[in-house]
Amino acid sequence: MTPQTEQAPPTTGLKRNSLGLRIWHWTNSALVSAQLLTILFLSVIVKTKTLAPEFSKALAEKGVQMSPTDLRGLSRIVSHRIWDWHIWLGLALAVVLAYRVLVSFRQRGGQRTAAKLARLKARTAQGDPTVGLGVWVRYSYRAFYLVLAVMVVTGLILVFEDYFRSIEHTAKEIHNASMYLVIAFVVAHILGVFRAEVTHEPGITSDMIHGGRPVENA
Numbered sequence: 001m002t003p004q005t006e007q008a009p010p011t012t013g014l015k016r017n018s019l020g021l022r023i024w025h026w027t028n029s030a031l032v033s034a035q036l037l038t039i040l041f042l043s044v045i046v047k048t049k050t051l052a053p054e055f056s057k058a059l060a061e062k063g064v065q066m067s068p069t070d071l072r073g074l075s076r077i078v079s080h081r082i083w084d085w086h087i088w089l090g091l092a093l094a095v096v097l098a099y100r101v102l103v104s105f106r107q108r109g110g111q112r113t114a115a116k117l118a119r120l121k122a123r124t125a126q127g128d129p130t131v132g133l134g135v136w137v138r139y140s141y142r143a144f145y146l147v148l149a150v151m152v153v154t155g156l157i158l159v160f161e162d163y164f165r166s167i168e169h170t171a172k173e174i175h176n177a178s179m180y181l182v183i184a185f186v187v188a189h190i191l192g193v194f195r196a197e198v199t200h201e202p203g204i205t206s207d208m209i210h211g212g213r214p215v216e217n218a
Helices: 019-045 048-061 068-106 113-125 132-159 165-198 204-210
Strands: 011-015 214-216
Touching (some): 019 068, 019 165, 019 204, 068 132, 113 132, 132 165
Antiparallel strands (some): 011 214
């Protein structure tokens, strides 16, 4: 009697990660990282409050004297330039987020997030212990998209604050809080990808570069 072999699930010609999703992922990663770097420069590396005394000391060594008011104006030039970068990166992030919405509608079959989540849930129901965490990871992605959207919208409100004076303060508070949530997700995402690479899902990073295996029918 010929032993039965487990039949592989049918697949489509589509890769697991579409080109549009991969473009969004790496572009979004670069923009979010650059945004966080501008905050790092302003709050840690280039502290505006300490720039004036440092400018005063450097100018005094060259025999130049400036009033405290002029020194504060000089330090604001540096901070304003970095904030300009932050604003332009934020506008680019808004465009990229809109692109992500477009990509979600262009995903086909098993490439869709809902289809991937359904497959993970099916494998969990079958007792596969390696995919339980994957279900929560998929949900965390959705939460990240929501937080990112909140950060982008509140950032746009702050950019065009002249039209939103009544909610400017609230938008600023929400924007700052969402930034910390984004930082937490970025750290958790990097640690999670590293864990997956060295345990149950090697090649997950390269899959986000070249697309990965053909996706199963869904």
